[in-house]
Amino acid sequence: MIAAIFFSIFFIFCDAGVLFLTQPSFGRLPQGKRLERIKQSPHYDGKKFVNEIETEFTTGKKSKLQVWKDFMLGDKTLLAPDTALHAIKTDLKSLPQDRDWIVWFGHSSYLLNLSGKKVLVDPVFYKGSPVKFANKMFLGTDIYKPADMPDIDYLVISHDHWDHLDYEVVKEMEPRIKKVVAPLGVGEHFEYWGYSAEKLVELDWWQSEDFGEDYRVTATPARHFSGRGLQENKTFWASFAFRSPKRLVWIGGDSGYGPHYAKIGKVFTDIDLAILENGQYNPDWAHVHTLPKYLGKEMTELGAKRYLTVHHSKFCLSKHKYFEPLENAKRAAKESGKPVLMPEIGEVMYLD
Incomplete structure (x- = not known):
């Protein structure tokens, strides 16, 4: 009798897990012609995408399970602010069309106006995880929603992790997005969610797309990983040079x-603004996020005119103090000798 009850409960949890993972928000793995194209990539090993150099998710002696256990149950002092962060609610639709500007929304979400074209990057306005009770936004940082965005010429998605690709946002904004630019395989999610194939531009590293009128985007390497469900690295990750x-x-x-x-x-010697990840780092996963000691080095090697750092100030995805990335940015500016923009969330930064 006890065994029967145990197995009944076990199968109920299994069924619930299957149902949870089949929600539309988890997307869909690449298939058909998209998968055939992926198989031609030099960065695909036949089963998954790989980085240029050996990259492990866990870099210490701990197992992945132990790493997550330490994060979930460890000391959480100052990992998130206990009061609302200050943010500015800007009327994005009334900003000038004839000036170049950027507005950062916290974490890795931001809007660019480049010669009148709107470029929205990794917008996460509802939630940064499959469930609402995890990855909660810091108080005061959730003031922007899709309705606040202007019509978007280019939606740029760097990879398909939940804190960079918000299902509800891209579903809601589909009628107002002209083109989606993403790494190989990510377009499968968008087609599954109702986007037409004509809207999708998927690029391998060093591939480019010319949009005309002197607008051109090139996918460039990044050292990371991907996945929205149980299978990792079935879609690619990238950085982008947007001209x-x-x-x-x-x-x-x-x-x-x-x-x-x-x-x-060395390839792009005229970068005016480089937007760098700076946050959610940890020695336990040192390969896939930038540790503070490397931030100034990255700035020096990229050789951009100026920098903005993101991936902080909205979510707690690591064990560093929530304000640490801002200190990292100041230190890296001194090390590299390059100016670093440090806007508040929602503040307009003019680039001219």
Whole structure:
């Protein structure tokens, strides 16, 4: 009798888990012609995408389970602010069309106006995880929603992790998005969610797409990983060099330090603004996020005119104090000798 009850409960939990993982928000793995294209990539080993150099998720002696256990149950002092962070609610639709600007929304979400074209990057406005009770936004940082966004010319997605690709946001904004730019395989999620194939531009590293009118985007390397469900690295991850008539903006996405920073800096010698990951780092996963000691080195090797750091100030995904990344940015500016923009959430930064 007891065994029967145990197995009944076990199968109920299994069924609930299967149902949970089949929600539309988890997306869909690449298939058909998209999968055939993926198999032609030099960065696909036949089963999954791989980085340029050996990259492990866990870099210490702990197992992945132990790493997550330490994070969930460890000391949480100052990992998140206990009062609301100050943020500015800007009327994005009334900002000038004839000036280049950027507005950062916290973490890795931001909106660029480049010679009149709107570029929205990794928008996460509802939730950064499969469930609402995890990855909660810091108080005061959730003031922007899709309705606040203008019509978008280019939606840029660096990879398909939940804190960079918000299902509810891209579903809601689909009628107002002209093109989606993403790494190989990520388009499968968008087609599954109702986007037409004509809207999707999927690129391997060093592939480019010319949009005309002096707008061009090139996918460049990053050192990271991907996945929304149980299977990792079935879609790719990337950074992007986005060229407009006035300037070149480099969109860094998520990345640990590696030789690709110097390579990108040598290929693109005229980067006006480089947007770098700075936050959610940890020695336990040192390969896939930038440790503070490398931030100034990345700036030096990229050789951009100026920098903005993101991936902080909205979610607690690691064990560092919530304000540490801002200190890292100041220190890296001194090390590299390059100016670093440090806007408040929602503040307009003019680039001209």
